[in-house]
Amino acid sequence: MTFSDEVLMAYADDELDESTRTAVEAAMAADPEIARRIARHRALRERLRSAFDPVLDEPVPPKLIDLARNAPVPSNASYESQVVSLPRRRAGRITLPQWAALAASLLIGVVAGRLAFHGSGPGLIATHDGHMMARGLLADALTRQLASQNGATQPVQIGVSFRSKAGQYCRTFSMPASAMAGLACHAADGWRLQVLSGAQEQEVTAGGYRQASSSMPPAIASAVSDEISGEPLDARAEAAARGRDWQP
């Protein structure tokens, strides 16, 4: 059986339906020339990828990150209703390479830079199984620290704690020394970071976060309003959740 080069190309690109794929594989086993042509298609893909992939590891120019973060958006009344479904729920479908890209551009470029600069130490954030996870003293604070225990000397300030619509416990936090804030939700594998954002300067100096939702960075506040089920936990419910190790 002979196949056009387009079919062999589609095989190499994993674009064939199952029956054609099976036929190609049978032909491949019988005819080394077919196998060779397919290998050639794959080799070209590999060569292109290995030539261009290093671009992914280049630091993203801060100018571009700044533009994406801060460029004004035209006000448009229809915007909210159309785009509101884009969001964070999509994060679950983001593939690992995209998370790796996020880690490279956002975390390493912005967050880790700040963390390192302020000597808070590395290892506060790691990617695991496609999620960004809190690690080290950030994870410790999320697990142990009550909002009432925030103090000027604590590296992590705990904000609001609440139950998410998915039933998980979630907590907002900030790290004044590195001017970062975020939202983490407790999952089986630890505290998953839902959002990270630069904290605003006045929040850092303002200290206490117990009633600070109004001064939360907008990205965090909107994530909370997206995720929250019911009301934030009061001090007693917060302590009780900690007592259950944040298990739902």
Add this chain to the structure above:
Amino acid sequence: MGPAIEDLRDEIIAMLPRLRRFARSLAREPHDADDLVQITVERALGRAAQFHGDSHFAGWLFGILRNAWIDECRSRRRREPLHAPEELADGVGDPAAGSQSELLCVQDALFRLPEEQRLAVSLVLIEGFSYKEAAEIMNVPIGTLTSRLARGREALQNMLSQTSEAQP
């Protein structure tokens, strides 16, 4: 409060490395490529209202970048009607090239393809889009995409096997 716009910004930032890689397969000079990414970010935010949550986010952004590149090609052709290929030689003898040399070699081959073939090759083989997604980004039927991809691939294979055989 605008919840969605912050999400859009975050998603765009997460895509920046891939947008830069894609732009590098379209524009030879890194700073030209980053200019394309910049235009893409501006347009994406400017047209946030166009984006529908159910469409493919990456495809939407890559489509904006592709259109920005086409606009740029058109205006460049008007500015430099006799644009000569001698800049191909730039950087070839650059001792700092190192890992860049494979990129330049592959890039040179890629840049000899007709634009539409280059786009098909880049979207499918470098960016890893499915045929369907790539056809949507290019705004062509899937058959057109596959024939451009096949022709571009064949030409590239010939060029690259020649260069690797010709070089010691």
